Amino acid sequence: MTASATTIPGYCYGDPALPPSALTPGELAELEASLLFGPDDVAALRKAGAIVADRIEAILDVWYGFVAAQPHLLAAFRENGTGEPIGAYLAAVRQRFGQWILDTCNAPHDAAWLAWQEEIGRRHHRSGKNRTDGVDAAPHVPLRHLLALVMLISLTMRPFLAEKGASAEEVDAMHMAWTKAVLLQAILWARPYVRAGEF
């Protein structure tokens, strides 16, 4: 990922035009407390980001291989009518997904980040899917499939964190911080799916 984030089509983290998240900073702090996410995790994520920065494409290869092999996941990328996976759509999402790895490691959990999580949720939900890339694909990613990917994205990261000589203890800490940060985001992505007042 040598390209500046701002050159990635459809990547809107930090865009002041994004609507703010409905979640308050206090509510985010509650969630982080529930997840046992603290300063040690922030530090471990920064280390993780440095370790995986040159391995983004390899990580995406693992994830894309997994999604491509599971019909219920690949379904999100299929064109209405033909049922064919849309290569350009897969490629466009992939660029943003790579940047998301780095953001997960490095981005402060502030209002801009919260607004971007809200937007990522909308882009999976029927209220916003396909618009960013102008595709005529499946209209919605079911919440259950979105949440379940937390496990894949957690488990498959561990070997990459261990590639650069960190101790087992350091790898454990980075992996735990990564998993917490991924679950936190998946929870935030669920908001557009949930009835008003129930999230």
Next chain:
Amino acid sequence: MTASATTIPGYCYGDPALPPSALTPGELAELEASLLFGPDDVAALRKAGAIVADRIEAILDVWYGFVAAQPHLLAAFRENGTGEPIGAYLAAVRQRFGQWILDTCNAPHDAAWLAWQEEIGRRHHRSGKNRTDGVDAAPHVPLRHLLALVMLISLTMRPFLAEKGASAEEVDAMHMAWTKAVLLQAILWARPYVRAGEF
């Protein structure tokens, strides 16, 4: 947990009066595939169940201590009006929570189990909360708080799995299986929160 499951008030796993889950066996299999949950995990969970069976109260002490220390979590147990935590409610949930640990390790993922997951979801959601125990407590557990507890319930189990001399590799396998099974259930509990057709 020496008491028979059927003697636990409000515990309804296997009750034929429970409405069936809307999730089909095929959809459950998709979710398990997304979670990389397979026969090895089933076997590891059975081992885990044998290891923790005599430690249920100690595990619950950890979880209840965590919930009691976090106002946004304890809120679910507070009485409307007085705002006081309802001791009898906490105690009644605790009995079922203990049995849930054993069920998570031992129960087959069949239609009866799916129906029980659906009911557990309803009991956190405003459509069913408080009824089982006949309490006048907070009317709803926000989905974000329910989902975030996956992390606590995952992380705090590991030391208990390591208590009986299993190898580090066995503990890892049991812990991974436990985490997958907990996330699977939390996802199923989200269904009552989500708009029709979006889960």
